[in-house]
Amino acid sequence: MNPISIVGAGPGATDLLTIRALDRIKNAEVLVWTDSLISPEIASLTSKTCEKFPTSSLTLEQIVSLLIKNASQGKKVVRLHDGDPCLYGAISEQICKLAEQGLEVEVIPGISxxxxxxxxxxxxxxxxxxxxxxxxxxxxxxxxxxxxxxxxxxxxxxxxxxxxxxxxxxxxxxxxxxxxxxxxxxxxxxxxxxxxxxxxxxxxxxxxxxxxxxxxxxxxxxxxxxxxxxAYGQRSKLYYDGHKHLFRKQ
Ligand SMILES: C[S@@+](CC[C@H](N)C(=O)[O-])C[C@H]1O[C@@H](n2cnc3c(N)ncnc32)[C@H](O)[C@@H]1O
Incomplete structure (x- = not known):
């Protein structure tokens, strides 16, 4: 079974997605996405046949059951979060419930x-x-x-x-x-x-x-x-001429 991909959509611009995130979105058969925070341009990068489920009106249990149902059918499932999923993404509770059902996940970072x-x-x-x-x-x-x-x-x-x-x-x-x-x-x-x-x-x-x-x-x-x-014009020690280190010796 494919792991469920928990993917960071980044802040909004499509060209700020990581290459890995774009790959998972393009290949998704099911996209469960945080429509209240993700720009529609990102959600529209899926294939035409991808089934899409917005989550703004769903509970955790409803979201997780969508993920479980589709992943168990062998589909490529993407759970798309805005920004970086590890920040205020409520992914921990989803990962725990998926693990209870024996489902694996991968997490793909995004620009916060x-x-x-x-x-x-x-x-x-x-x-x-x-x-x-x-x-x-x-x-x-x-x-x-x-x-x-x-x-x-x-x-x-x-x-x-x-x-x-x-x-x-x-x-x-x-x-x-x-x-x-x-x-x-x-x-x-x-x-x-x-x-x-x-x-x-x-x-x-x-x-x-x-x-x-x-x-x-x-x-x-x-x-x-x-x-x-x-702030304007402050200098770092790292690039200061008098500061010698491993890569810039006397
Ligand atoms: C549920 S949190 C998720 C944060 C997200 N995981 C991240 O790393 O950016 C949603 C909040 O993130 C911030 N946010 C997300 N995308 C934004 C954007 N494009 N511009 C401004 N704020 C944004 C806002 O404070 C918004 O209320």
Whole structure:
């Protein structure tokens, strides 16, 4: 039996798929896809005969039973997730249920929204002497996050903070962040980054809420809060002439 392919669709642009992801999508006989977050162009890369199931209105049990039914019939089944499946993809619960039925999976990575956003902005998120840590997280909201990871705690370190799934709670996010980051700190707001209708802008932290609400963003929106977005001209030690290392000796 073919393993079920859990495939990362990347942020939206079809040419940001990996070659392996494109291969699995093109050869899929059944595509179970996260239609609420994946651009339709990606889902249309399948063959004409591929049977497609959007998952936005399905429960975990319904999704898993679709996967099991079709994989058990020997079909090539792709479970397509937006971005990278290992980030907020809820793949762990799917893999566990499939394993209980003796079904194998492969996981194919994708470019995550934070990577696509930084690239579109032509920005590095780790600038020497300014910020060397990236935090990927989300606002608590209805589903909550563990207490030890509350935004309040993450904000204290002033890292490059990438917030997924947070537009609905942007008022709480901004007021928490303002306790720790200066109000002029750059915030990138990316909506449908790399889609044909992408909207992407850097605003001061104090305008995070007003900009989000003015644009009417609730879904498919990513924030990057980072002192790195405004940095200019810092030099790394790695390429500094006085810094000798294994590959560049005296
Ligand atoms: C369920 S999470 C999945 C994240 C995904 N696995 C990834 O690695 O990007 C969905 C959230 O990812 C972010 N997201 C995904 N694609 C995006 C895009 N093209 N532009 C902006 N944000 C995106 C948004 O924060 C959205 O609410």
């Amino acid at each position: 929204a934070y990577q696509a956003t930084a690239a579109q902005l032509k920005k590095e998120l780790t600038i020497p002497d300014i910020v060397q840590t990236i935090v990927l997280s989300r606002a608590g909201g209805r589903t909550g996050i563990p207490e030890k990871e509350e935004l309040e705690k993450l904000a204290r370190i002033q890292a490059s903070l990438c917030l997924y799934l947070s537009a609905r709670h942007v008022e709480d996010v901004q007021s928490t962040l303002l306790k720790y980051y200066p109000e002029e700190t750059a915030v990138a707001i990316g909506h449908r980054v790399t889609w044909k209708d992408e909207w992407l802008k850097i605003v001061p932290l104090k305008e995070m809420v007003s900009t989000t609400r003015k644009q009417g963003f609730f879904r498919t929106t990513l924030y990057i809060i980072s002192p790195a977005l405004n």
